[in-house]
Amino acid sequence: MTLLGQFALWIGFFTGVWAAVVGFSGRWHTQPGLAASTVRSAYALAAAMVVAALALWKGLISHDFNIEYVAAYTSANLPTAYVFTAFWAGQKGSLLFWAVVLALFGMLAQLTTSRRHQDLMPYVAAVTGGVTAFFIATMLFSANPFERLPFTPPDGRGLNPQLQNPGMVIHPPMLYLGYIGITVPFAFAIAALMRRRLDTGWIHAIRKWTILSWLFLSVGITLGMWWAYVELGWGGYWAWDPVENASLLPWLTMTAFLHSVMIQEKRGMLKRWNLSLIVATFLLSIFGTFITRSGVIASVHSFTQSSVGYFFLVFLLAVGIASFALLYLRWPALEPESNLESLASREAAFLFNNLVLVGIAFSVLWGTLFPILSEWVRGVKVTVGPPFFNRVNIPLGLLLLALTGIGPLIAWRKTSPANLRRQFLVPSAAGLVTGLVLGALGLRDPWVLVALVLAGFVLGTVAQEFWRGTRARMRMYGESALLGVVRLVNRNRRRYGGYLVHVGILVYFVAFTGMAFKVTREVTLSPGETATIESPYGHTYTFTSLGVSQYAALNRIVSAATLEVQKDGTKIGVIKSEKRQHVDSFGQKTFEPSTEVGIRSDLREDLYVVYAGSIGGTERANFAISINPLVWWVWAGGVILVMGGLLAMWPGGRAATPTGRRTEAQAGFETQLVGAEAG
Amino acid sequence: MKPRTKFLVGATIIVASVTFLIVSGIKETGTYFLTPTELAQRTEADPTFYDVGIKVGARVVPGSIRRDDAARRVDFEVTDGQHRFPVTYVGLVPDTFTDANEIEVIVEGKMGRDGVFRATEVLAKCGSRYEAELRDADVKSS
Numbered sequence: 001m002t003l004l005g006q007f008a009l010w011i012g013f014f015t016g017v018w019a020a021v022v023g024f025s026g027r028w029h030t031q032p033g034l035a036a037s038t039v040r041s042a043y044a045l046a047a048a049m050v051v052a053a054l055a056l057w058k059g060l061i062s063h064d065f066n067i068e069y070v071a072a073y074t075s076a077n078l079p080t081a082y083v084f085t086a087f088w089a090g091q092k093g094s095l096l097f098w099a100v101v102l103a104l105f106g107m108l109a110q111l112t113t114s115r116r117h118q119d120l121m122p123y124v125a126a127v128t129g130g131v132t133a134f135f136i137a138t139m140l141f142s143a144n145p146f147e148r149l150p151f152t153p154p155d156g157r158g159l160n161p162q163l164q165n166p167g168m169v170i171h172p173p174m175l176y177l178g179y180i181g182i183t184v185p186f187a188f189a190i191a192a193l194m195r196r197r198l199d200t201g202w203i204h205a206i207r208k209w210t211i212l213s214w215l216f217l218s219v220g221i222t223l224g225m226w227w228a229y230v231e232l233g234w235g236g237y238w239a240w241d242p243v244e245n246a247s248l249l250p251w252l253t254m255t256a257f258l259h260s261v262m263i264q265e266k267r268g269m270l271k272r273w274n275l276s277l278i279v280a281t282f283l284l285s286i287f288g289t290f291i292t293r294s295g296v297i298a299s300v301h302s303f304t305q306s307s308v309g310y311f312f313l314v315f316l317l318a319v320g321i322a323s324f325a326l327l328y329l330r331w332p333a334l335e336p337e338s339n340l341e342s343l344a345s346r347e348a349a350f351l352f353n354n355l356v357l358v359g360i361a362f363s364v365l366w367g368t369l370f371p372i373l374s375e376w377v378r379g380v381k382v383t384v385g386p387p388f389f390n391r392v393n394i395p396l397g398l399l400l401l402a403l404t405g406i407g408p409l410i411a412w413r414k415t416s417p418a419n420l421r422r423q424f425l426v427p428s429a430a431g432l433v434t435g436l437v438l439g440a441l442g443l444r445d446p447w448v449l450v451a452l453v454l455a456g457f458v459l460g461t462v463a464q465e466f467w468r469g470t471r472a473r474m475r476m477y478g479e480s481a482l483l484g485v486v487r488l489v490n491r492n493r494r495r496y497g498g499y500l501v502h503v504g505i506l507v508y509f510v511a512f513t514g515m516a517f518k519v520t521r522e523v524t525l526s527p528g529e530t531a532t533i534e535s536p537y538g539h540t541y542t543f544t545s546l547g548v549s550q551y552a553a554l555n556r557i558v559s560a561a562t563l564e565v566q567k568d569g570t571k572i573g574v575i576k577s578e579k580r581q582h583v584d585s586f587g588q589k590t591f592e593p594s595t596e597v598g599i600r601s602d603l604r605e606d607l608y609v610v611y612a613g614s615i616g617g618t619e620r621a622n623f624a625i626s627i628n629p630l631v632w633w634v635w636a637g638g639v640i641l642v643m644g645g646l647l648a649m650w651p652g653g654r655a656a657t658p659t660g661r662r663t664e665a666q667a668g669f670e671t672q673l674v675g676a677e678a679g
Numbered sequence: 680m681k682p683r684t685k686f687l688v689g690a691t692i693i694v695a696s697v698t699f700l701i702v703s704g705i706k707e708t709g710t711y712f713l714t715p716t717e718l719a720q721r722t723e724a725d726p727t728f729y730d731v732g733i734k735v736g737a738r739v740v741p742g743s744i745r746r747d748d749a750a751r752r753v754d755f756e757v758t759d760g761q762h763r764f765p766v767t768y769v770g771l772v773p774d775t776f777t778d779a780n781e782i783e784v785i786v787e788g789k790m791g792r793d794g795v796f797r798a799t800e801v802l803a804k805c806g807s808r809y810e811a812e813l814r815d816a817d818v819k820s821s
Binding site for chain 1: 682683685686689690693694696697700701704705707708709710711712713717734748749751770771773774775777
């Protein structure tokens with residue numbers, strides 16, 4: 001099977017190179033046969049990559065330990081689901097996964113794009129084919145997943161226990177789908193620049209792709225937080241580690257793009273900015289792979305350091321220079337079609353939102369690269385950690401949250417002072433009431449108070465938007481409230497899906513504030529002994545050790561420590577935390593022991609127990625016990641955000657206007673509607 | 680003022696705030712990341728360096744780990760091949776901090792004038808033979 005896989009890689013490589021060379025040569029402008037050939041290569045490439053993927057899966061499932069990759073990441077006693085997902089457990093498989101999905105996305109882009117954009121498609125195929133060919137090249141020349149060993153080991157090394165977790169099974173592919181999805185908008189951007197299609201029409205072709213890749217990134221990041229929380233045992237979900245930052249960077253620039261593109265659609269402004277954001281987002285997705293793979297930045301995430309990192313660096317520089325050079329050549333043709341008319345306009349709010357998002361991205365990038373930069377400039381490595389990122393990003397994040405509430409309240413073009421007062425009254429009151437209630441309840445932390453006041457404000461904004469729209473429908477069409485809200489959302493899914501995403505974001509912010517009140521204690525308990533912890537809500541939790549038990553499971557030996565938990569004197573359950581020693585099918589130890597955290601979660605707080613080992617082989621054991629407020633809401637925010645995103649990109653709904661942007665008369669209609677409501 | 684000018688004023692304020700936050704943040708929270716040799720040179724040249732919180736990346740000297748589980752205390756020695764010094768840490772160490780093999784650690788804390796490094800945090804990078812490559816897998820303690 002490896003021969004077939006290897007063969008498929010070479011076929012894919014040459015197909016991708018063909019698409020890139022023919023596509024960019026431009027010869028197809030005059031020869032329709034070449035245009036068709038370029039487009040068709042996207043299909044051939046997808047087919048070749050699917051064959052390669054199946055070949056690797058076949059090797060994994062059949063436990064062919066002669067294949068180096070199979071021996072390195074699986075063992076005979078590994079649960080089948082993990083054998084299947086070991087596909088992307090290692091670097092080589094991840095590269096193949098990336099190439100396969102990109103090839104499929106490239107094909108989907110050809111299949112689903114309207115005929116209206118036919119003149120762009122050979123260039124799109126050239127970019128997706130070229131990028132896929134790059135990934136295949138890294139495999140062929142540096143990290144081949146089909147490499148065979150000179151001997152056949154009796155069993156594989158097995159999968160790292162920390163990866164034997166359902167969250168870890170889907171977290172990497174989700175993140176990859178996000179990264180890979182960005183390639184499609186990037187391909188269209190390059191195609192539009194090459195073809196000099198510099199109006200706004202082509203933006204419609206990538207609308208769904210941008211939301212889709214943003215959604216995958218969001219899910220990937222949230223699942224990563226969940227995995228870190230339940231698996232790593234340090235008690236939090238975000239540590240500003242370079243690897244985490246690398247996933248956040250494209251998310252931030254993509255979020256900026258999703259907003260600023262609306263300005264281009266409605267007003268024909270920001271063409272240069274939007275193209276730059278797409279290119280930057282694509283480069284950041286490649287950059288993320290580069291820093292995690294090259295080992296240039298010390299991360300506690302242990303990735304293989306290999307030459308693959310430098311393939312990415314060269315690719316990053318080449319694509320970056322070429323893209324910005326192209327953008328520079330087309331710069332004069334990207335004149336805005338209209339200008340900013342007032343600071344009290346949605347355009348201005350979005351522009352500020354973009355600046356803040358890019359500012360956050362820049363600070364995260366700067367902090368992540370600072371060890372390298374300081375070593376270059378000053379000859380000494382200086383690192384920055386969570387205190388730096390929190391210090392910079394808490395104020396910027398709160399500013400962003402405020403803009404999340406302000407943006408939807410301001411009309412396009414300009415807003416009258418009277419209208420501003422009318423729009424801001426309810427949301428501001430909502431924020432104020434939130435602050436007063438929490439203040440009365442005894443909340444004093446200033447940052448947390450500001451965050452929660454703003455959260456109340458944003459929620460007020462969203463609620464008002466839904467309410468006004470529904471009320472207008474009830475009056476105009478005599479619909480019931482329920483039917484009104486359903487039709488309202490259905491008529492403008494992107495807008496109301498977007499509002500739902502805003503709710504998800506504010507829920508995240510609220511959840512993040514909880515960590516300001518985290519309580520941790522390290523205790524040593526013999527069976528029967530108790531430890532008491534006061535929760536931030538004023539409850540008293542009592543933990544009583546029930547001892548440590550040992551038993552063997554499928555592929556591991558488990559030591560489980562159990563604590564009985566009482567809340568204010570009432571028993572509420574037991575929490576079990578484990579140390580697992582994984583073994584191969586011959587009973588030999590594989591990997592170091594790993595910890596399985598015990599978590600008891602409710603809407604208000606999580607009890608988080610880490611069994612940190614026994615003392616001298618007795619049942620006397622060390623524990624780290626934390627009370628983490630509001631963690632449940634991080635996951636809830638993620639779910640709301642995904643629902644909003646899905647709603648925004650759900651197929652159907654109102655068709656896009658053919659000219660690409662709504663006419664000013666239509667924009668004025670909105671203002672009229674608001675005015676009519678007032679009267 | 681024209682709207683464009685007003686916007687530029689707002690934009691300048693945002694850009695200036697971001698710059699200020701980054702610069703002051705690095706100044707106040709930046710931590711030196713040194714090798715044991717660099718640390719030795721620095722403390723020799725400037726004794727006040729003993730009071731500065733730093734990070735040191737080094738290897739654990741095999742067989743040097745002494746654990747006092749009851750006190751949740753670990754003592755060990757680290758080296759970069761040229762200089763070595765003892766480290767003492769009270770707290771729970773991550774799973775990958777083992778005696779089994781030569782592991783790489785990042786210790787954060789202060790070097791005492793007695794030559795003992797008092798760590799407030801120990802991060803261990805898994806260097807075992809099984810670490811073919813851990814996707815995202817890592818080890819943290821805090």
